[in-house]
Every structure is written in C-alpha cells, then in structure tokens.
Amino acid sequence: MTTTEYDLIVIGAGTVGENVADRATQGGLSVLIVESELVGGECSYWACMPSKALLRSGHALRAAQRVGGSREASTGALDVAAVFARRDHITHDWSDQSQVEWLDGAGIDLVRGTGVITGVKEVTVGHTVYTARHAVCVCTGSAALLPAIDGLAESEPWTSREATSAHEAPASLAIIGGGVVAAEMATAYASFGTRVTLIVRSTLLASEEPFAGELVGRSLQELGATVHLGVSPTGVSRVDGSYLVQLDNGVSVTAEKLLVATGRVPRTTEIGLENIGLEPGSWLHTDDTLRVTGYDWLYAAGDVTHRVLLTHQGKYQARAAGDVIAARATGARVHDGPWGAHAATADHEAVPQVTFTDPEVASVGLTAAAAERAGYEIRVVDYDLGWVAGASLQADDYSGRARMVVDERRKVILGVTFVGQDVSELLHAATIAIVGQVPIDRLWHAVPAYPTMSEVWLRLLESYGRPS
Numbered sequence: 001m002t003t004t005e006y007d008l009i010v011i012g013a014g015t016v017g018e019n020v021a022d023r024a025t026q027g028g029l030s031v032l033i034v035e036s037e038l039v040g041g042e043c044s045y046w047a048c049m050p051s052k053a054l055l056r057s058g059h060a061l062r063a064a065q066r067v068g069g070s071r072e073a074s075t076g077a078l079d080v081a082a083v084f085a086r087r088d089h090i091t092h093d094w095s096d097q098s099q100v101e102w103l104d105g106a107g108i109d110l111v112r113g114t115g116v117i118t119g120v121k122e123v124t125v126g127h128t129v130y131t132a133r134h135a136v137c138v139c140t141g142s143a144a145l146l147p148a149i150d151g152l153a154e155s156e157p158w159t160s161r162e163a164t165s166a167h168e169a170p171a172s173l174a175i176i177g178g179g180v181v182a183a184e185m186a187t188a189y190a191s192f193g194t195r196v197t198l199i200v201r202s203t204l205l206a207s208e209e210p211f212a213g214e215l216v217g218r219s220l221q222e223l224g225a226t227v228h229l230g231v232s233p234t235g236v237s238r239v240d241g242s243y244l245v246q247l248d249n250g251v252s253v254t255a256e257k258l259l260v261a262t263g264r265v266p267r268t269t270e271i272g273l274e275n276i277g278l279e280p281g282s283w284l285h286t287d288d289t290l291r292v293t294g295y296d297w298l299y300a301a302g303d304v305t306h307r308v309l310l311t312h313q314g315k316y317q318a319r320a321a322g323d324v325i326a327a328r329a330t331g332a333r334v335h336d337g338p339w340g341a342h343a344a345t346a347d348h349e350a351v352p353q354v355t356f357t358d359p360e361v362a363s364v365g366l367t368a369a370a371a372e373r374a375g376y377e378i379r380v381v382d383y384d385l386g387w388v389a390g391a392s393l394q395a396d397d398y399s400g401r402a403r404m405v406v407d408e409r410r411k412v413i414l415g416v417t418f419v420g421q422d423v424s425e426l427l428h429a430a431t432i433a434i435v436g437q438v439p440i441d442r443l444w445h446a447v448p449a450y451p452t453m454s455e456v457w458l459r460l461l462e463s464y465g466r467p468s
C-alpha cells in the first residue's frame, strides 16, 4: 500500500527543499518531497551552476593572459562551443537522475507533480491527498520578474533560464537590469564575443559598496560591452526579428536577443495559499526558525521567504528548519535564540555573496551605507589590493580594492568587500570574523601566510591601527 501520511511534507525539491528533507530525516522523521520540474531546482540547472560554468572559462583564459609566461602561451580566443559543452556536462544535460538517487539513498520519498496545499497539514498532488503529521515546508523558490514595460512580455525576451541554458552566443545581447544576473551574464556573453549592451536604471551592483559597480562597469567596457547607467526602458518591440528597446533618455538599443534581469517573484501562485488564508503570489514571511508568521505547522525556506535569495543562505535556513521541525515533532529542546542551532540569525547581518564578474565582487555583512542606516558608529578602512605582494604574483598589474567596515563601539568588523581577480576564496575568513565577532585586537594574531593575497588582512589592520 502506498503511504500518504508523513511526518513532514516538503513542497519543492530545489537545493533548499532537499536540505530541509535531509535534516528532518536525519532527525528521525518520515519525509515526502514534491517536485514539479527537476530535483535540484533552479541552482543546479538554470542558475548558479550553469552561470558559473559559462563564466569560468573566460576567467581562466584572462587569468592566464595576465601573467607573463602563460600570456605568451594563451593567444587564442575562447572556444565558445566547448564552453557550452562543459556547461551541459555540469548540468548533467538537465537530467536529475543523480539527485533522485541521492534522495533515495537519504531515505526521502519523492513524488513528481505540483504540490497544492488543500488544507491544514494537507498537500494534494494530482488526485492524491497527502497529510503531514507535524509540518509542511514550502521551498518553491522564485522565478524571474518581468517588469511592466510596454511590449516587453509580448516580445518573449530571455530570462535567466534562457541565458544560462542557451547553446549559441547571439551576435548582440541587450540586458535590462544592473544586478547580479545582469552583471554576470554580461561578463559571460561579452567573453564569448557577443556585443553586450547593459541598460541600468541606477548604478551597477547597487547593493554593494559603490566601488564594486564602478570597477565591474569599467572592466565590462574593456570587454567590449556598452553600459548605460541611470536610464530606464520605456518600450520594447520586435523589428525584423531583432529587439528594439526604447530608453527614457531618447536613445534606443537594438539587439538580436534581450535578457530581462530585474529581480525575482515568489513561486507561490499555484500552491494553494488561498486555501489557508494567505495571498497567492506573495512571499512567505517567517520567523528565524523559518515558521511562517501566524502558523504553527507551516514552514518556508529559501528564495520563497525573500529573506536572502542565495543558495548557501537558503541551505543554511534549510538546516535550521529541518532540525527545528524534527526537534518540535520529537519534543526535543528548541534553541531558537540568536545564533541558536535552530535560528537562521546570520540572514540579518552576516550574509556572504560572490558575484562572479571579472573582477569578482566578494562581500559579507554590511556595506558602510547599510551600517550607517542601521545606526552603527562606524569607521571605514580601504586598501588597494594591487599593493599586496601576493596579488602582484597572482597577476601582473593586479588591480582591486578591499574595504573593511568596523563597529567603533564594539571594535568588531561589520562588513568586508573585496573586488579583484580571485578574491572569492578570501571571503570566508571575513565571514568567520563577522559571525564570531572577533575583536580587532585578536585579529592581529591571525597571521596571513606570505605571500598570499590574504595579507590584505594585515594591511587593513595596519591601516586601521592596532588598538592599545
């Protein structure tokens, strides 16, 4: 007989749903996970993994070209077909077989189809009604937002899905948006020889320190891209098969393809929220244990919560959610205070993010502007990464910048941003300093190895001054 009753039902088997299910299973619960497309979700097939695969070859080639000796050996252009083939390998040709096998090995039951909440602790998939003894967790993620621009939807533009799964580089690509997707895809396609035009209504990477967008914008122009800042599209049409985008400064942009990268909407229109008194199409707001506000049996994690739209942060939430659902179900002690095992405290002021442009942007915690808005008394320390011995070995004429934002009352770090080639692996040290609230005077005893780029830490501390 097929089981239709489980301790926990997870809707959505993206990275986040998989992790909620895994933790709850390890906590002793029986778990059903429901997936309407591919197990592994957006990140594996249309987001993080394919986008980074499209970026990596260009990074590797330019890195070789920046070092005397290997520069002379790397004189050709990218083999774009080989880049797409490598991306296909990394996405397993859009087959989720290995992830299904992983679920099976982890003891998690999978049902394919659209999960709809039809009542309290009740999820219907097709004609089958499943009931949860303890909880339902919504992990349905997000989809690309198409802004209300005249003619845009009818023109059937690319979203991130088409940009990450394309098999050919168009001759020209216009991109609406100046966030992470826009900056990364502009970098990837410009590396393929596509003529890229970015249409940015404010500044590039506006949520980062201002120098990040400036340095990335400059390097995109060096890669051949055109960057329009402070303009908005007013209308989109198709002319002779091409896209024509009208801008509010009177300029128009023509391109073979158009990518819309203007943020995300929650995938909650078809999950039955109306059946439990919630608004279909809304984000699901939760407390720090990922329990949806106003419900004792409904949880949500990942993009759908709008807490932080990043895979690693969604997986962090998933670990807290899976563990706390198991703890509450089994009557174990719940640790839901700040930094407790069942609270996603880091979501608030300790989120790391890497934007895989060239230069990379790696940041964690608060920018100077965000720290000031939050009422901290801060001091900002900047350092030119090119002056670090390790960086001068990494690339000839290395150019990059680092910023540390210090809470002057507690003498701990609130935020760090690195912009430069290969800075992404510097980030975790900063995350540990922030989460651990390591005092500045103790950080002087964390000695970076010579000659690594991590010596930027020493330079930042020296610039700040040693507390006596």
Ligand SMILES: Cc1cc2nc3c(=O)[nH]c(=O)nc-3n(C[C@H](O)[C@H](O)[C@H](O)COP(=O)(O)OP(=O)(O)OC[C@H]3O[C@@H](n4cnc5c(N)ncnc54)[C@H](O)[C@@H]3O)c2cc1C
Residues within 6 Å of the ligand: 011, 012, 013, 014, 015, 016, 017, 034, 035, 036, 037, 038, 039, 040, 041, 042, 043, 046, 047, 048, 049, 051, 052, 113, 114, 115, 116, 139, 140, 141, 142, 160, 164, 181, 267, 270, 271, 301, 302, 303, 304, 308, 309, 310, 311, 312, 313, 314
């Ligand atoms: C182009 C791009 C690049 C990105 N790169 C990075 C990166 O480098 N690093 C990073 O940290 N983040 C990155 N992100 C963000 C990252 O992709 C998301 O934060 C992450 O995928 C969210 O995971 P999730 O499990 O919450 O949602 P998803 O991965 O979207 O998974 C949700 C799953 O739920 C399923 N589903 C939806 N509705 C139902 C239903 N009713 N019934 C059953 N199943 C359903 C979907 O099919 C999907 O499989 C990127 C995003 C984009 C768009």
Ligand SMILES: NC(=O)c1ccc[n+]([C@@H]2O[C@H](COP(=O)([O-])OP(=O)(O)OC[C@H]3O[C@@H](n4cnc5c(N)ncnc54)[C@H](O)[C@@H]3O)[C@@H](O)[C@H]2O)c1
Residues within 6 Å of the ligand: 147, 148, 176, 177, 178, 179, 180, 181, 182, 184, 200, 201, 202, 205, 206, 232, 233, 261, 262, 263, 264, 309, 310, 353, 354, 355, 356
């Ligand atoms: N490397 C990574 O970690 C990575 C990579 C890609 C995406 N992501 C995540 O995916 C999410 C989505 O990325 P995104 O780039 O789509 O969103 P975003 O929020 O980063 O950027 C949206 C951009 O679109 C612009 N915009 C919004 N509405 C507009 C309109 N009507 N007209 C013109 N411009 C408009 C905004 O000004 C902004 O520049 C982000 O939260 C991001 O964190 C992460």
